[in-house]
Amino acid sequence: MTSMTVVPLSPACAAEIKGVDLTKPLSDAQVAAIKHAWGKHLVLVFRGQTLTQDDQLRFAAYFGELGTRKKAPEKLRHRAEGIQQDHEKVLLVTNIKVDGEPIGAFGDGEFWFHIDSGYSAKPYNYTFLHALELPSTGGNTLFSNMYKVYEAVPPALKAKLKGKRALHIHEYNRSRQASHSGDLSGTPHAYHPVFITHPETRRKSLFVDRLMTVAIEGVDADESAAMLRELYDIGERREFLYEHVWQLGDFLMWDNRCTIHARTDFPKGERRLLRRCTVEGAALYEEPRLPALENFIARLRGVWAAHSDDETRMKAAKPLLEAFVLDDSVKANSRAWPSTEGRKNLRLYVDPDYEFVINAVVRVPGRTGSVHDHADAWVLYGIVDGAESLERYDRIDDASRSGYAEIRLASVTTGTQGKVDLVAPYAIHAEQGGPARSAAVILRSRPLGEGTVLQNSYDAKAKTVTQRYGPEQIPYELRF
Ligand SMILES: [Fe+2]
Ligand SMILES: [Fe+2]
Numbered sequence: 008m009t010s011m012t013v014v015p016l017s018p019a020c021a022a023e024i025k026g027v028d029l030t031k032p033l034s035d036a037q038v039a040a041i042k043h044a045w046g047k048h049l050v051l052v053f054r055g056q057t058l059t060q061d062d063q064l065r066f067a068a069y070f071g072e073l074g075t076r077k078k079a080p081e082k083l084r085h086r087a088e089g090i091q092q093d094h095e096k097v098l099l100v101t102n103i104k105v106d107g108e109p110i111g112a113f114g115d116g117e118f119w120f121h122i123d124s125g126y127s128a129k130p131y132n133y134t135f136l137h138a139l140e141l142p143s144t145g146g147n148t149l150f151s152n153m154y155k156v157y158e159a160v161p162p163a164l165k166a167k168l169k170g171k172r173a174l175h176i177h178e179y180n181r182s183r184q185a186s187h188s189g190d191l192s193g194t195p196h197a198y199h200p201v202f203i204t205h206p207e208t209r210r211k212s213l214f215v216d217r218l219m220t221v222a223i224e225g226v227d228a229d230e231s232a233a234m235l236r237e238l239y240d241i242g243e244r245r246e247f248l249y250e251h252v253w254q255l256g257d258f259l260m261w262d263n264r265c266t267i268h269a270r271t272d273f274p275k276g277e278r279r280l281l282r283r284c285t286v287e288g289a290a291l292y293e294e295p296r297l298p299a300l301e302n303f304i305a306r307l308r309g310v311w312a313a314h315s316d317d318e319t320r321m322k323a324a325k326p327l328l329e330a331f332v333l334d335d336s337v338k339a340n341s342r343a344w345p346s347t348e349g350r351k352n353l354r355l356y357v358d359p360d361y362e363f364v365i366n367a368v369v370r371v372p373g374r375t376g377s378v379h380d381h382a383d384a385w386v387l388y389g390i391v392d393g394a395e396s397l398e399r400y401d402r403i404d405d406a407s408r409s410g411y412a413e414i415r416l417a418s419v420t421t422g423t424q425g426k427v428d429l430v431a432p433y434a435i436h437a438e439q440g441g442p443a444r445s446a447a448v449i450l451r452s453r454p455l456g457e458g459t460v461l462q463n464s465y466d467a468k469a470k471t472v473t474q475r476y477g478p479e480q481i482p483y484e485l486r487f
Pocket of ligand 2: 379380381436438
C-alpha cells in the first residue's frame with residue numbers, strides 16, 4: 008500500500024487525501040486512516056479519481072449502510088427527479104436534460120446552505136460526490152464547519168436554545184427559504200435539536216441551515232426567525248468556510264452532522280454532472296446520554312482512579328448507584344427500556360479505561376431468576392422501578408464432586424426503588440421479579456457475557472452446577 012497523506016485545505020475544515028486509489032478495495036487500515044482524517048477534517052477531497060458507480064458505492068459502503076435516494080412528492084417530482092436515476096442508491100446532481108427532461112436533480116444555479124436530507128427523521132450521515140462534467144467556472148461547493156460555528160454562538164443565545172428543536176422541511180427552490188404555512192401534511196419534514204452531539208466525535212454542532220430550517224419549536228414566530236437569522240449568519244461566516252473549486256475526477260466526502268454546504272452559481276447552459284451517494288443516518292440528539300448517567304459515570308471514574316482494588320471500588324460505588332437509581336429521570340427513562348427476557352442485559356456503558364460495566368435489566372411480572380454466581384466479578388444491583396427480591400444461598404457440600412452442588416436458601420430481601428445489593432465474587436444468589444414489571448441497574452467490576460468469564464449456574468433440586476457465560480449484552484443508550 009502506498010502511504011496515505013493528509014493535506015489540510017483551509018483553516019476551517021477539509022483536507023486532501025493523497026496516495027489512495029479508490030478504484031481498488033481498501034484495507035482495514037486504510038479505511039481506519041480515512042475515518043480518522045474524516046473525524047478531524049469533516050470534508051475529504053480525493054483528486055484525479057475515475058470511479059465507476061460500483062467503485063463509488065463499494066467505497067461509500069465502508070462507512071455504513073448505503074442511503075436510499077428519497078423520492079420527492081409526485082407534484083414536485085419534475086423539479087427534483089430525473090429520468091436516468093435508475094439506481095436507488097445513486098443520485099445524479101446535474102442540470103443536464105435529455106429530450107427536455109432532466110436526467111438528475113438540483114438543476115442550475117446557486118444552492119443555499121443546507122444539510123442533505125435534513126428534513127428527514129434520520130438525515131444521511133455522509134454524502135459522497137464525484138465530478139464527471141463541470142462548467143467552465145463556478146458551481147463551487149462551500150462547506151461550513153459547524154463545530155466551530157457552535158462554539159461561536161453567543162452564550163446567551165446558546166442558553167436560550169438549549170434543549171430546543173427546530174423544524175426542517177423539504178425545499179425544492181434551492182435559493183429561497185422554504186415557506187412554512189403551518190400545514191405540513193404532504194411536505195417531508197422533521198424536528199431535530201438545534202444543537203446536536205455528534206455520535207462519534209461527541210462534539211457539539213449547530214444543526215440548522217438557511218434553506219430548510221423554518222422555525223424553532225415552541226418559540227414565537229418573530230423571535231424564532233430572528234434567532235435563526237443570527238445562527239445562519241454565524242454559520243456562513245467566511246472564517247468557518249472551505250470553498251471547493253471542482254476539478255474533473257474530484258471525489259468529495261463529507262459529514263452532514265457537522266457541516267452545511269452550498270453551491271455557487273454557474274453559467275446557464277453549461278453542463279454540470281456529479282454522481283452522489285450517501286450513507287444512512289440515525290436520529291440526532293443534543294445530549295448523547297441522560298445527564299444522570301453521564302454524571303454517574305464521571306463519579307465512578309473518580310472512584311476507579313482513586314482506588315486500585317475492586318472490592319474497595321465497588322463499596323465506594325454503592326452510594327453512587329443508590330443515588331443513580333433514585334434519580335427521577337432514570338426511573339422515567341426506565342419505563343421505555345425493552346424487556347430483557349431470554350437472558351439479556353441492556354449494556355448502557357463500558358468504561359474504556361477501567362472496564363467496569365453498567366447494565367440494566369427489565370423483568371416481566373412474576374419473573375423467576377436462575378441461581379447463579381458472577382465468577383470473579385463484583386456486582387452492585389440496584390432497583391429502579393417495581394419490586395424485586397434477592398435470594399442468597401449457601402453452598403453446603405464440599406464441592407469435591409464435579410457438576411454436583413448442594414445449596415440452601417440463606418436469606419431473602421425484597422425492596423423497591425433505591426435498594427442496592429452488593430454481590431461478592433462467587434456468591435450464590437438469584438434475583439426474582441415481583442408482581443409487576445421491574446427494572447434494575449447493575450454495575451459490574453468487569454464485563455460478563457459471551458466470551459468473557461464462565462459463571463456457575465445452580466439447580467437446587469437437581470443438585471447440579473453447570474458453567475455458562477453471563478447474559479447477552481444488548482447495546483442501549485439512555486438518551487436525554
Ligand atoms: Fe447537498
Ligand atoms: Fe446476578
